[in-house]
Amino acid sequence: MTDLTEALKPELWTVSSNEALKLFVAEPNGTAINFKPAFTYPVFGDSESIFGFKNLVIFLCFDHYTFYPFLNVKYDTKLNDEVEEPKDTIMKFLPESTVFKDEIKWVDAIKNEKETYSIPGTIVGGFESFAIYKIDMKQAAAVELHKRLQILVLLYIEAGSFIDHKDELWDLYVIYDTPNDPEDEPSIVGFVTAYNYWKYPGASNFDAGIKQSRKKISQFVILPNFQGQSIGSKTYSALYDLWLKDDQIVEIVVEDPNEHFDDMRDKSDLNRLKSVINLKDINLTKVKSEAWLETFRVEQKLEKRQFNRLVEMILLSNFKTFKNLSYKNIRLFIKQRLYNKNKEALLSLEKPVRLDKLQTAYQTLEEDYYRILNGLNLYPKRPIEEEANSSKRIKV
Incomplete structure (x- = not known):
């Protein structure tokens, strides 16, 4: 009886979802970069815990170039059949293309996709070895890329949520680390979403057909393995310079920035003003x-x-x-x-x-x-x- 009571203790069947979820990016040399999520409550609930499993580990891996996702879930014991599988929970936030369990199938899928794959967008800026692409959301490949990236919003932005890719007022910019050899594949570094709010330009300008908008930065994600290299500030500055040249954009704002982003923004703006x-x-x-x-x-x-x-x-x-x-x-x-x-x-x-x-x-x-x-x-x-x-x- 004592053994049964011990076995049914909730703490023995509960694991932190922040610890259980392991994120990886598969590098071109065959290695994988591992990093942890900052938050998991949008996926697994406010308690950021998963109940009903022992020794649970969730592997979520992405290709460095196409971000093709692979998911695997492992555990030793499941409490009962009424407990929802972690796979079913997290798959609600991943694209249908996600490969589950079969790693060989995933590798083959990446290989097949890359035979005709190209970044679905155009270069609009960059710095050092990094290029910023504005993604053309009218392309099916662009929509798929966005679906692969968007779970990072939930895992790294406090109170982050998915955007409606069908809304043409949204812009998606993806940052790539581009190798010197054109035969080598670029690697995704992060991404930025921005919304274009219509702004009334005044009666005379409106009558003349002049359009004006406010550009609002909504989501700003740099992958953890690329953080600490000033890539975020350089991306922000490059995009700001791009928008400064656009006569239709009259104001650049940021939606609910956290303290870290505020600091980066302040320093970047001061450096630009000087x-x-x-x-x-x-x-x-x-x-x-x-x-x-x-x-x-x-x-x-x-x-x-x-x-x-x-x-x-x-x-x-x-x-x-x-x-x-x-x-x-x-x-x-x-x-x-x-x-x-x-x-x-x-x-x-x-x-x-x-x-x-x-x-x-x-x-x-x-x-x-x-x-x-x-x-x-x-x-x-x-x-x-x-x-x-x-x-x-x-x-x-």
Whole structure:
């Protein structure tokens, strides 16, 4: 009886789905890169656990080039037939092409597909050995590629969800590591999805047939084995440069970024701005000019919240680096924005409490700004030749 009671203990039949799920990318040399998911609750539930099996392991493997998926599930014992098979659970989030159990069949399927396979899109940007392809979702191969990639959204983006590939307003960009030898296959590094929101261009432009849109970055995934190489920031910068050149796009925004993405975005935006203006020349007189602020913000296609953050960081950086600004005036300038943003809530408080809340919010923000600024070189020394041609830079 004791043995039976022990055997039926729930903890003996429960495993963390984060630990059970093993992800692999099969490399061209025959090896496989292994990495763990960040989340599994969208697939296996909020508890991120799987009940009813002993020594459960789920293998999900992708080809490095086509991302053709292979699934295998192993366990020693199953509690009873009423427990749902992990295969049935995860297959709901994988394309029908996924090969289960039969590894030889999977290898053959990849080989057959590659006989006629080409990336279903066109190169729109890149850096170093990496190329960014805009995927043509009108192609069947593009839809299939998206179905193979999209489970990574659930496994690596907090509260991530699938997009509707039939909605033509969605764009999919896939980043590939391209080898020097054209005979070798490229490897998928990550992908980005962005949505094109229609924006009313004003009466005269609307009558003239001028179209405008806001580009919203929705999903941004870099495979774990490629992280830590600044690929994310370089991809973001390359796409931003691409969209800056598109006259139809008037603003570039990000949907619900996490702290890590926010940091990368802030640093990338600051590095981009230093290439078009002399950041040292940005002072309180300029930033208090609504006309200057709006003109520059629109030129750079930045949303207001992000633009305000960048301006405030630049002011604090200028003060710390050159001591050419009044710290008190910078502090009051930033506090004014914080007050306006939270005016209704602050006005409900007694004045001493209100001032204390505002000061605390400012101190927290300033610390975060300096954390982001740490290590950035916003004032590179320019060669004499460039100084002579500085008139080419945007005047501030």
